[in-house]
Amino acid sequence: MRFAxxxxxxxxxxxxxxxxxxxxxxxxxxxxxxxxxxxxDRERSTPESEAEILRCLRWLGLDWDEGPFRxxxxxxxYTTAVERLKxxxxxxxxxxxxxxxxxxxxxxxxxxxxxxxxxxxxxxxxDLGRFAAxxxxxxxRFAVDVEGQTVIDDYVRGAVTFEHAQIEDFAVARSDGTPMxxxxxxxxxxxxxxxxxxxxxxxISNTPKQMMVIRGLGGTPPxxxxxxxxxxxxxxxxxxxxxxxxxxxxxxKGYQPHSVMNALALLGWSYDDKSTMMSKDELIENFSxxxxxKSPAVFDEKKLQVMNGRYxxxxxxxxxEETLIAFLTQTGYxxxxxxxxxxxxxxxxPLVKRKLTTLDEYDSLAGWMFRPLExxxxxxxxxxxxxxxxxxxxxxxxxxxxxxxxxTNAGIKEVLSDQLHILGENAREFLEPQRVAITGQKISxxxxxxxxxxxxxxxxxxxxxxxxxLAELWNA
RNA sequence: GGCGCAUUCGUCUAGGGGCCUAGGACGCCGCCCUCUCACGGCGGUAACACGGGUUCAAAUCCCGUAUGCGCUACCA
Numbered sequence: 001m002r003f004a005x006x007x008x009x010x011x012x013x014x015x016x017x018x019x020x021x022x023x024x025x026x027x028x029x030x031x032x033x034x035x036x037x038x039x040x041d042r043e044r045s046t047p048e049s050e051a052e053i054l055r056c057l058r059w060l061g062l063d064w065d066e067g068p069f070r071x072x073x074x075x076x077x078y079t080t081a082v083e084r085l086k087x088x089x090x091x092x093x094x095x096x097x098x099x100x101x102x103x104x105x106x107x108x109x110x111x112x113x114x115x116x117x118x119x120x121x122x123x124x125x126x127d128l129g130r131f132a133a134x135x136x137x138x139x140x141r142f143a144v145d146v147e148g149q150t151v152i153d154d155y156v157r158g159a160v161t162f163e164h165a166q167i168e169d170f171a172v173a174r175s176d177g178t179p180m181x182x183x184x185x186x187x188x189x190x191x192x193x194x195x196x197x198x199x200x201x202x203x204i205s206n207t208p209k210q211m212m213v214i215r216g217l218g219g220t221p222p223x224x225x226x227x228x229x230x231x232x233x234x235x236x237x238x239x240x241x242x243x244x245x246x247x248x249x250x251x252x253k254g255y256q257p258h259s260v261m262n263a264l265a266l267l268g269w270s271y272d273d274k275s276t277m278m279s280k281d282e283l284i285e286n287f288s289x290x291x292x293x294k295s296p297a298v299f300d301e302k303k304l305q306v307m308n309g310r311y312x313x314x315x316x317x318x319x320x321e322e323t324l325i326a327f328l329t330q331t332g333y334x335x336x337x338x339x340x341x342x343x344x345x346x347x348x349x350p351l352v353k354r355k356l357t358t359l360d361e362y363d364s365l366a367g368w369m370f371r372p373l374e375x376x377x378x379x380x381x382x383x384x385x386x387x388x389x390x391x392x393x394x395x396x397x398x399x400x401x402x403x404x405x406x407x408t409n410a411g412i413k414e415v416l417s418d419q420l421h422i423l424g425e426n427a428r429e430f431l432e433p434q435r436v437a438i439t440g441q442k443i444s445x446x447x448x449x450x451x452x453x454x455x456x457x458x459x460x461x462x463x464x465x466x467x468x469x470l471a472e473l474w475n476a
Numbered sequence: 477g478g479c480g481c482a483u484u485c486g487u488c489u490a491g492g493g494g495c496c497u498a499g500g501a502c503g504c505c506g507c508c509c510u511c512u513c514a515c516g517g518c519g520g521u522a523a524c525a526c527g528g529g530u531u532c533a534a535a536u537c538c539c540g541u542a543u544g545c546g547c548u549a550c551c552a
Contacts, residue, residue, distance in 0.1 A: 140550095161480090171549080276488095303501080303503085427512055428513090
């Protein structure tokens with residue numbers, strides 16, 4: 001098995017899933033998982049991108065057995081391969097200019113034929129002499145048979161047939177001698193003894209070309225499986241403009257690596273009609289290429305979110321606390337919040353554990369503890385909707401809390417419940433204003449625990465501030 | 477334009493001739509639980525792209541149409 005990304009950007013969600021499928025198969029079958037960077041395009045490939053891809057793979061928990069190999073470091077191998085192809089007469093030098101090539105393709109298109117380039121394979125000595133004089137260098141093209149067809153016996157799609165007449169004489173080496181993708185990929189798959197190539201469906205039309213190269217070199221092509229693409233909500237191939245499209249985006253948003261792995265596995269694959277939450281070991285054991293779907297799948301981040309929330313809730317409290325703190329530290333959450341912030345966050349961990357769906361939601365739930373009181377519009381509206389009532393219940397709450405000695409979860413609950421009954425309120429109408437009064441939000445950590453964590457002084461201060469603002473309104 | 481591939485609830489999917497009155501999950505809606513938002517539980521909503529065949533019987537097989545996507549570079 002192998003995963004062979006081009007280091008021209010971050011690890012795309014689709015790429016991550018391709019890597020995952022390959023990895024699952026390798027681990028399931030005891031095969032070898034090879035990592036290979038296809039960086040023959042020196043213009044676009046960067047070391048930063050390579051490092052990022054490796055980092056994301058590790059983050060996801062995908063480890064490789066061999067590599068990372070870089071095609072840029074294997075040029076002799078490709079040169080040798082091209083020489084062998086030349087010797088076998090499988091490739092030929094193509095002297096056509098870009099303009100000539102374009103003209104050929106446009107003409108074919110205009111005549112409703114396949115825009116297939118068939119280079120001129122024989123030139124006069126005069127022409128050759130002229131090219132040499134001009135310093136023109138040829139690109140080497142594979143001489144595709146005009147007759148016949150190549151059929152891919154694809155694991156997920158069955159037999160896929162390509163007529164040779166539809167396949168152009170693809171370039172295998174640039175005029176500067178550097179290898180091109182279809183050559184390098186084929187040579188590597190052969191040379192690295194790759195037995196199964198599992199990759200995105202976007203590569204399916206390259207496959208016959210790579211099979212030709214391998215056969216031209218006297219090898220036997222590996223088995224292929226082309227997995228369906230991952231789409232954005234608009235059904236177009238998932239990309240940056242769809243929001244979270246790279247593994248890093250998901251990491252930054254506070255998803256757990258395993259949630260991502262689990263969710264990715266379920267895009268285009270299913271074990272049965274019920275299984276959704278599966279451990280790494282279960283995924284490895286259950287996965288099979290035969291159950292991979294043929295049709296593309298829309299990536300629904302909401303589902304990832306739900307799954308992530310479930311995994312978070314499944315964690316042991318300690319593990320959750322550490323995970324949360326690590327995330328907040330890493331994202332720089334504490335940098336501007338003073339020395340006590342981390343301790344406070346640790347204490348708040350149990351209060352948010354059941355409520356979070358992703359780690360980055362922490363701030364919207366508990367962030368109010370780290371800031372002076374400020375009201376979200378909607379929350380303030382809810383108080384203002386009935387100022388008199390708000391003053392009454394918040395005042396009632398304050399009255400009891402400011403004289404409460406046992407300022408604990410239990411103590412607070414007792415006193416507030418009591419007040420609730422005295423005022424003849426229902427829980428919702430009484431407790432909501434209390435929540436808003438101290439957090440400024442409608443959704444937050446649980447109210448009793450929150451007050452305990454805040455402490456009496458700060459609680460009282462916030463109550464008074466809210467009451468003051470409401471009183472102003474009332475008098476006006 | 478050419479070639480290739482695909483098409484089951486809004487989304488991910490189960491299904492491979494009778495077990496389908498099409499199952500599950502997410503979303504959405506409703507109810508319940510909880511002295512609070514959330515979490516959780518229960519219920520509901522909602523799909524075989526269309527048209528022809530084949531067959532006693534088709535979501536399942538065949539053909540066509542439509543639509544979508546991919547590829548169509550001296551990118552990978």
